[in-house]
Amino acid sequence: MSFARTFTxxxxxxxxxxxxxxxxxxxxxPSSLSLxxxxxxxxxxxxxxxxxxxxxxxxxxxxxxxxSLPQCGFSRAVCQILEVxxxxxxxxxxxNCLEDQxxxxxxxxxxxxxxxxxxxxxxxxxxxxxxxxxxxxxxxLEKMLAEMGLVEEEVAGV
Amino acid sequence: xxxxxxLETTIHEKITAAFNPVHLSISNDSxxxxxxxxxxxxxxxxxxxxxxxxxxSERFEGLRAIARHRLVNDTLKQEFADGLHALVIxxxxxxxxxxxxxxxxx
Numbered sequence: 001m002s003f004a005r006t007f008t009x010x011x012x013x014x015x016x017x018x019x020x021x022x023x024x025x026x027x028x029x030p031s032s033l034s035l036x037x038x039x040x041x042x043x044x045x046x047x048x049x050x051x052x053x054x055x056x057x058x059x060x061x062x063x064x065x066x067x068s069l070p071q072c073g074f075s076r077a078v079c080q081i082l083e084v085x086x087x088x089x090x091x092x093x094x095x096n097c098l099e100d101q102x103x104x105x106x107x108x109x110x111x112x113x114x115x116x117x118x119x120x121x122x123x124x125x126x127x128x129x130x131x132x133x134x135x136x137x138x139x140x141l142e143k144m145l146a147e148m149g150l151v152e153e154e155v156a157g158v
Numbered sequence: 159x160x161x162x163x164x165l166e167t168t169i170h171e172k173i174t175a176a177f178n179p180v181h182l183s184i185s186n187d188s189x190x191x192x193x194x195x196x197x198x199x200x201x202x203x204x205x206x207x208x209x210x211x212x213x214x215s216e217r218f219e220g221l222r223a224i225a226r227h228r229l230v231n232d233t234l235k236q237e238f239a240d241g242l243h244a245l246v247i248x249x250x251x252x253x254x255x256x257x258x259x260x261x262x263x264x
Contacts, residue, residue: 064195071195074244098195114231114238115245130247131223 011053011095012046012103042109046102050110053095055123058148059087061094062107063117071098074129075117081136086151122148162186165206165242169234176233177215180252185210187246196243203243210246214255223249 054060059082065071067079067089082092097104097116104116111118111125119126121144126132135141145151162170166186173182187208197203211230218226226249234242250258 073191073194112228114235115243125224127224127227131227134223 012049012100012106042106046106047110050107051123053093054120057093058122059092059150060120061092061117062097062103062120063094064096064098066096067092067094071096072116074115077129078117078119078132081132081141085136085142085145087145088150091150121145163206165237166209168237169209169211169242172233172237173211173213173230176229177213177217179213179215181212181214181255183212187244191244204241207241207243209242209244210248212248212250214250214252216252218249219251219253 061067061078061082063070063072063075063078065075070076070079079094095103095107097107107116107118108114113125113128115128117128117132119128119132126135126144132141135144142151162184163186166184170182170184173179173184186206187210188203188205191197191208192202192205197207213230217229221229227247230245230247230249231238234245238245
């Protein structure tokens with residue numbers, strides 16, 4: 001498997017309990033919001049952090065677990081599709097939403113999408129597992145990834 | 159197959175009301191997911207956390223997949239808030255459904 005390395009890090013909150021050593025803290029801040037507040041409000045601060053990360057990286061995956069150790073079958077499927085498509089591992093920026101409860105709720109609201117995984121390409125929300133799988137099967141995903149230079153086109157001038 | 163639980167029944171009713179589907183099937187996949195991390199954290203879930211819905215509706219005609227999924231997700235907004243954890247959505251228009259009807263569909 002080429003997903004030996006993980007690029008998962010904490011985006012919104014840095015939970016002190018089980019951050020693996022390879023999870024860099026990204027703009028850590030204390031999580032002082034109550035659970036209810038977190039579920040209902042996406043703070044402008046969280047929104048701008050997510051804006052920034054999805055707009056400054058070509059491929060961002062919000063998932064459960066890490067690419068090398070997914071904790072959910074749907075997240076696993078998206079990682080496998082990206083691998084089959086030939087996206088180099090260093091082009092994948094993955095965030096483990098299980099390690100960041102604030103992000104887990106914030107991303108749902110940010111994308112207006114109730115489930116995880118969520119794939120962003122060039123700042124644009126692509127979809128979850130079902131849609132990524134459909135686009136993989138239809139060839140649409142390969143086309144997008146090639147246009148973005150995330151994979152090398154095998155056949156030129158299709 | 160056991161009888162549909164209360165959540166499955168609600169999903170069926172809400173989707174029927176919102177989409178007037180020419181075909182609707184719902185399967186409860188929760189048992190297969192009860193061991194994954196978020197479900198373990200909830201004691202294995204309540205048996206109604208993961209579903210697949212396959213529906214065919216005129217409302218999907220001309221819409222991209224993401225718009226179709228958003229329609230379904232919005233219809234079940236309350237259910238997601240109340241603990242519905244995962245929903246596989248297979249949303250087709252009647253034309254697309256006819257084109258694939260001869261094939262074996264999951």
